[in-house]
Amino acid sequence: MISNPLIQKAPYVATYTSSLLCPIPRKMNREKIGINFPLPFQGRDVWHADEISWLNKKGKPHFKTATILFPIDNDFLIESKSLKLYFNSFNQSAFENEKAVMDCIERDLSSATQSRVTVMLNDNKVNDATPEGFCLDDQDIACEHYFPAPDLLTVTPGSMITETLYSRLLKSNCPVTHQPDWATIGITYTGPKISRDGLLRYLVSFRQHAEFHEHCIETIFVDILKRCACTQLTIRASYTRRGGIAIHPERYTNKLLAV
Numbered sequence: 001m002i003s004n005p006l007i008q009k010a011p012y013v014a015t016y017t018s019s020l021l022c023p024i025p026r027k028m029n030r031e032k033i034g035i036n037f038p039l040p041f042q043g044r045d046v047w048h049a050d051e052i053s054w055l056n057k058k059g060k061p062h063f064k065t066a067t068i069l070f071p072i073d074n075d076f077l078i079e080s081k082s083l084k085l086y087f088n089s090f091n092q093s094a095f096e097n098e099k100a101v102m103d104c105i106e107r108d109l110s111s112a113t114q115s116r117v118t119v120m121l122n123d124n125k126v127n128d129a130t131p132e133g134f135c136l137d138d139q140d141i142a143c144e145h146y147f148p149a150p151d152l153l154t155v156t157p158g159s160m161i162t163e164t165l166y167s168r169l170l171k172s173n174c175p176v177t178h179q180p181d182w183a184t185i186g187i188t189y190t191g192p193k194i195s196r197d198g199l200l201r202y203l204v205s206f207r208q209h210a211e212f213h214e215h216c217i218e219t220i221f222v223d224i225l226k227r228c229a230c231t232q233l234t235i236r237a238s239y240t241r242r243g244g245i246a247i248h249p250e251r252y253t254n255k256l257l258a259v
Helices: 027-032 080-088 098-113 196-204 213-227
Strands: 023-025 044-055 061-071 076-078 118-123 155-173 180-194 232-239 250-252
Touching: 044 080, 044 180, 061 098, 061 155, 076 080, 076 098, 098 118, 155 196, 155 213, 180 196, 180 213, 196 213, 213 232, 213 250
Parallel strands: none
Antiparallel strands: 023 076, 044 061, 061 118, 155 180, 180 232, 232 250
């Protein structure tokens, strides 16, 4: 029996830690079914990871999916929970650019499996749906707050508009397991024009906050409604699926606006 530290409760680590990876020998199972070298087949192991996130040097989060190609003629595979914990460790770690992240993952997985692993990072599409409206995520901003900071919300006095904004960078942590929760959030409002860079910084400020999905969205709703003097407000969040359950909280004023 392999000694696997992940059988015990593993802590949530939010800063880069390559030692979280747990390689598992392929040999044990292959010997059970009579497979020896040379292998009687060809192929590869293709893994898809939907939640890869890190910070740039300004502290702004980036969010991608990953496709990972493992060869099958090597001695080790990676235990899947350890890979999840490893990716979690990127969440509060700063990297120079996307290539640096990809190179780091390739290097660590290749070392752990004693093989040549290929990693591709792809644009993230939570729930394969693109919301209506303006995406906040391409703004070149600096972020330094990772717990809710409603003071970041500001408006342009004297303006009055109706608009729809969205972001795929909303992240908080489960208060029970401390694992990350990811969501696309759509915001439609009528009121003074909200500062877009301030709104994105505010959403990013939930990144280390430990609270349930519904409570996070209600906090966001109340903060925007009060601080931005909205006359109408609709917020919808689409969280990634956990254990076969997807939670999509919706909160709105007396009139539902389309998001």
